[in-house]
Every structure is written in C-alpha cells, then in structure tokens.
Amino acid sequence: MTEAQRMVDLIPRLRRYARALVGDRATADDLVQDTLERAWAKLHLYRRGTDLRAWLFTVMHNVHVNRVRATRPTDMLEEEMPELAQRAPQGDALLVRDLDRAIARLPAEQRAVLLLVTLEEMSYEEVARTLGVPIGTVMSRLSRAREKLRLMMLGQSAAAKLKLVKNE
C-alpha cells in the first residue's frame, strides 16, 4: 500500500481527533484539509517505514498550533496562567453540561494530550514524539486535563448536592 493510500485510510481518525480538538464539524474538517495538504507537500520529510500515523498527527498538531496562534493570540497563554483562565468563567462553570464544551475549555496543550491518549490510544511515548515534548510534560498535561475535566463534569452534580445539603 502506498503512503497516499495509507494517508487516505487515516482520514477518519484525523477527523475524529480534529472534531474533539476544535469542536464544530466545519472547522474540524478545515483543519484536516489543511493537514492533508501540508502532509502532501511535506511528504518528502516523512521517513518511510516510520509511523505514518504519528507523523500525520504531528503535522496536524503543527497546523493547529499555527492556526490558533494566527486567530487567537491569547490562547497560548492559557497554560501559563491557569488560574486566570479558570477564574474568569467561574460563574458559568456550573452551566457546562456536555463534554464538548468542557473539552473546549481545556488549555489547548492539555486537550491535545488527553485526546491522543484517549481517542487515538497512543502510548505516552508516541504522544511525546507526536507533540514534540518530553514525556514528563505529557504525563503532567494528561493529569491536569483529566482533573479539570472531571471537576467541570462533576460541577453540575456537585452543585446539586450542595443545594440539597443546604436545604436540610
């Protein structure tokens, strides 16, 4: 099978990841399209016999980072300022009902790690290679992403419980 064919076979997985990463379908498919175009143009940089999937996800990661950087310059600051990022929307934290919106509120770097581990089921080493960060960073981002997501998802029921306690 040629790289081109394997690339085509991986499109559904790129779409799944992109959908979770950016939320809406059209934007996600734009990201996949940019990724495929870039991968096609850069195919000479792909070393045959290495993991094409990891390579494609690396390309997608880079494309995504560049897009985010171009459109939302403040997004990159999120991880450095977690308190600020979290505190601002605290009022509507209780309103986050579905997973989609909770994921969207994770810092981009943490979201990427969580999704590659959970959806792509990449090993932590693969995630580190794909994103170009040390494995320790992968583990800490994974841990933080999960805890934030958990708290957001629990927010609703925790608030409900709290009300019950108060009423007693």
Place this chain on the structure above:
Amino acid sequence: MSEVPITESDLQAYADGRLSGERLVAVETWLASRPDETERIADYRRLSEELRAAYDPVLEEAVPERLAHVSGSRQRWKTAAAVAAGWIALGIAVGVVAGWQLHASRPVAPPLADVGAAMARRAALAHATYSPEVRHPVEVGADQEAHLVAWLSKRLGAPVRAPKLEDIGYNLVGGRLLPGDNGPVAHFMYERNQGTRVTLYVRTEATQNRETAFRYATEGNVRVFYWVDRKLGYALSSGDISRDDLFKVANAVYRQLNP
C-alpha cells in the same frame, strides 16, 4: 506490608489500563486503602469512555469529498516548481524502482530501461495516434460499455474496468484493443464537453502484485501519469490539460479502481 511509592503517572497509566505485572498490583494495593483516589481514577475511566462514545462515531461518517480529494488536487502551493517538488518527493518516498530515485530530480521521462517508462511512452504514442480521431476514435463505443469491458477483460486475461469519471466531467467515449509489450492492451478514451480527451492505457504486468506510486512522464507534448497496481499497469495520457488537471483525473481513476 511496605508500599511501593506510587506516582501520579502510575495512576494515569492505571486509569488508561496500561499497567501490568508488579506495577499493576502495587497500584491496586495502594488504591485499596484510599477510596477518594479510587473514585477519582474511576471518574477518569468514565471520562475516557464518554470521550470515546462521543467521538468514535466520527469514524463511521462518510469522509467529505473535499477531504478525500485533497491528495494533490487541492494544492495550495501553486507554482509549477512546488508541484514538481511535491511529485519528486512522492517519487522518493514511495519509489519502488531504485533506479528511479537516482533520476528523481529529472523533470523528463526516466530511461527506457524502466519498464514503467516504456509503458508511459507506448501510452503516449497511442494517445497521440487515436485522440485526434474524429470519426473513429474507438473500436467499441460507450453505448456498448458492458460488451467493451467484457471483451477487453477476456483478451487481457484479467478483469479490466472502465472507471466512471462523470463526476469530474469526463464521459467514456469507448475503447479499443492495442498490441503491447506483455500482450494485448486495453485502451479507454474519455472526453469532456469541449472535446478535451484523455486516454487510459491498461496492460497486464509481468511481475504481479507490485504497486508503485503515480509517476509522471512527458513524451512530445503528451503528459502521462502512470502507475502499477497489482496485476495491471495503468497510464493516463493527455495532450490538452495541465499536469495538475491530469493528476486530478489520475486520482479519480485510482479511486474508482480501488474503492
């Protein structure tokens, strides 16, 4: 019983079901006396399941046309040089014939020693011979497509198909039988409304089950994309359309033949 130190990374790996052996036992032992941590990890596992349940359905969706067609057809690198570089890159990345790699930077057809290039040359000659024909471009017309395909398949000794290219604006004119290096060759002709013609040359391969990437050659003013896919070798020729446009057609042909 003394406990092994458990790290947060261990817990994450446990949540992902990636621990085994001693480490797994150690984490389970550690969690046994910590209900809050046990609950936290159970929440992580539930979240993972919810994530997969939410997004796995995307895998089943039909891939939008605009994505399926990306490979080369929606290039944003517009200059001819960049396009050439992309193709050369593909040639290097996927190149099957070692010799080709040595000649990858040459924008002209590789030497005749390359059997694929010989096919491309024959295809180009057939294109140049038949595509200008007004009255007798083909032996059997598209109105008898089933007969045409059955006849050519029988003569080639392999199932041959005439790809449907209406979606990209090309209608089958018909086909003919040609002599070739490895025996009979099937030759299909397609036409766009304004009379632009492309021809698809299909021959059986002596070496079976070989696959190559698309390669490009020119012969006179005929452009050819050619490739081998298992039992059959293909060459798509045109004298009228650009390399980019011909590549789009080649992609469509490839997809039709490899659904």
